[in-house]
């Protein structure tokens with residue numbers, strides 16, 4: 001089974017990502033991994049931390065001469081700002097962040113103990129995991145892309161998106177923050193990933209769960225999503241056609257590529273709503289954790305808007321879930337074995 005774990009605090013020494021269960025015989029191009037990390041650092045509205053860090057992964061286990069050997073892959077991303085022990089305590093919890101709940105749960109008097117791990121900096125480690133999974137998926141011609149759809153109520157128009165940039169500039173001027181919506185599209189998938197047989201095998205549930213685990217994500221849609229609730233069934237379900245060359249196909253994809261918890265061979269279309277960043281430079285009312293007196297929430301260096309970066313992180317978690325589902329279906333301890341099993345199944349599906 002493919003699984004991963006990350007460790008590390010936002011201002012600790014480094015972030016660590018361990019990916020276990022990846023096949024042997026996969027060449028890992030480090031520049032690709034680092035480029036994914038760079039993509040995650042970009043986007044209009046990011047905070048000053050992004051100017052300090054230039055995230056790079058060092059792979060310290062699981063490879064020989066850049067090729068996987070089937071053992072756990074460990075990646076280390078150093079933090080240039082590793083000031084965790086020098087940073088001041090945070091006692092006025094920021095509404096929306098994990099400060100208050102984290103302090104109550106772990107019995108902290110200083111919410112920094114909570115915010116250091118709950119910070120979205122952790123997503124750099126997940127981006128590195130996703131990069132390795134993307135390399136694996138690319139061997140099967142599976143591709144994953146994301147795009148920003150809306151920021152703070154302004155819909156992106158695909159060009160320079162002047163209005164979106166203006167909206168972020170306004171948020172900055174008002175010492176405020178913004179969220180938005182982004183889309184993740186995966187193409188080239190075979191039908192048959194995931195299963196209806198048990199709740200924990202449903203592909204849509206796995207994807208939605210991992211997208212919801214990204215910091216600040218408050219909603220996930222598959223395909224037409226919430227809008228499918230407004231329409232007649234005849235307008236929602238994707239009629240089925242068959243062609244000798246293409247096999248079974250659809251002219252619409254309202255299902256977002258998943259029916260019955262199983263990929264149907266169409267593009268998997270996922271959309272996420274991200275809430276605005278919770279550190280506000282003009283802070284909301286809060287209460288001091290220790291004195292219990294009313295006080296404005298703490299301020300920290302932070303982003304104003306990170307929707308574009310969250311899209312890159314979402315690509316990574318989707319890549320992990322799809323790689324996991326591919327390995328669950330096709331197995332294999334080496335890339336050659338997985339590919340052989342995959343190709344045999346594709347022939348079987350085409351014959352159907």
Ligand code: EPS
Pocket residue numbers: 010047048049050081118119120121122123124277278279300301302303
């Ligand atoms: C982030 C690093 C953090 C934040 C942001 C994401 O760096 P710092 O707190 O040192 O400025 O910019 O984290 C949050 C949004 C958050 O809520 O903590 C990163 O690497 O993406």
